Amino acid sequence: MKQMSLNRRSLLQAAAASLASFNPWAQVQAQDDFPARAIALWVPWPAGGASDITMRLLAELAGKHLGQKIVIDNRAGAGGTMAMPVLQQAAPDGYTIAQMPQPVFRAPHTQRVLWDPVRDSTPIIQISGVTFGVVVPTHSPFKKFDDLLAFAAARPGELSMAT
Structure with missing residues (x-):
């Protein structure tokens, strides 16, 4: 087994490293406990709908876990995209969150x-x-999607569909 010896250079390097790690001018500031106030949850659908009910249940459970109220703010309209401009302009502090439906990602x-x-x-x-x-x-007569595709290919323009 190789024996380590502590020479003057090693001692100075260790001392310099110790001093460098203790810098009173670069102390980490303790952050406030989060959340310190209510959180706004933007729901882009009308109150009472399925998405609103789901988000209200989630807000209630998360609020109990976080020890702070989560306030639902319904911003219905524009196919569910009304919350995105609000979120875009909100401070990135975690106090404004939003439900984002697919239209937000499809619209651009x-x-x-x-x-x-x-x-x-x-x-x-x-x-x-x-x-x-x-x-x-x-x-x-269609029992599989392939049946539908075959019909559409054989008779262009004859198939109608709705969304």
Whole structure:
């Protein structure tokens, strides 16, 4: 086993490292406990709807966990995109959060908007997911999606659909 010896140079290096790690001018300031006040949760749908009810339940549970009230602010309209401009201008202090539906991410690709959801927001949790499907009447000859595609390919312009 190799024996280490502490020479003068090693001692000076250790002392310099110790002094460098203790710098009274660069002390870390203690932050206030978060949250110190209520948090605003922007919900881009009318009060009483499924999304609003879901967000109110989440706000109640999270508020109990955080020890602070989470206040729901419904901003309905514009296909669910009303909360994005508010969030975009909010201070990045965690006291303004918002539910972001899919139209917020789709809008920049279909119309001119003043936000970029990737640049102007950070997803922190997925609350719910909506899976869309294609349905036909039970008496339809289509039993699989491939049946529908084959029909559409064989008869261009004859198939109608609704959303």
